[in-house]
Amino acid sequence: MTTLDHTTTDAIDSVPAAAAVGVGLEMPLPQTFATVEEERMHRKVTLAATFRMFSKAGLDEGVAGHVTARDPEFPDSYWVNPFGMHFSLIKQSDLVRVDHAGNVVEGNRAVNGAAVAIHCAVHRARPDVIAAAHAHGPYGKTLSSLPMGIEMLTQDACAFHRDFGIYESFGGVVLSSEEGDRIGAALGAKKAVILRNHGMLTVGHSVESAAWWFLTLERTSQSQLMAYAAGTPGIIDDENAAATYETVGGEFAGWFQFQPVWQRISKDNPDIWD
DSSP: OEEBOHHHHHTSTTOOGGGGGGBTSEEOOOOOOSSHHHHHHHHHHHHHHHHHHHHHTTOOBTTBOEEEEEOSSSTTEEEEOOTTOOGGGOOGGGOEEEETTSOEEEOSSOOOHHHHHHHHHHHHHOTTOSEEEEEOOHHHHHHHTSSOOOOOOSTGGGGGTTOEEEEOOOOSSOOOHHHHHHHHHHHTTSSEEEETTTEEEEEESSHHHHHHHHHHHHHHHHHHHHHHHHSOOOOOOHHHHHHHHHHHSSHHHHHHHHHHHHHHHHHHOGGGGO
16 A cells, blocks of 8 residues: 555556545555566466456356466566466466467466467557456447447446447457457557457556456446446437546556455455465
């Protein structure tokens, strides 16, 4: 826990306006690391916690889904879940490191071919991205089958205001690097992309933010589907959606929203450090 002051806020991207009431008081802030080994362990443990959270949220479906974290020492490679291992069991020591060419360079477990095709392309295209998340959540994949994007129906939806792309093609399971490149192009500089008839993918400048964007995007999809099933929802106007985005859509907001999730998962699942 860190005391929020003007020095620390100057160094943080997009601190929510609501954080101003915390000036001089304690609140979580992003960590700094003395060594690359400490930073690697942090990313791997947070990645393991993300898989545990995804499982609790019902975002696991067989062998589908993968979340990746760029290695801090070897940034042309990333850590990913082993193929065929349930999200609820993943520890940091189970993670596998794969390079941009799709080769396993650390670990002895197989990796999902779709993870290689999609995530290699995304990490290669977006050097600013630390983590990328994709899973077959029931609401995200349902919304992806409809001719719509993320609509500004709720405050939480405004985190994606003008900040998502759509990949309109579906050609089966993504196993080719060429299709991975096209997904990366559809993502562009945004934080999320809808994969038509497939699901959602989110990215972040931290494992925490990428994980949070995916969780809230799944819930936003659920809310949107429920709203249209119930009637004709009202849409937040562009000016207010843009203003709300400034509070809820920045990288710090994504990192910060993940902190209560981290507190719960790390307390209930101490084996993620194993």
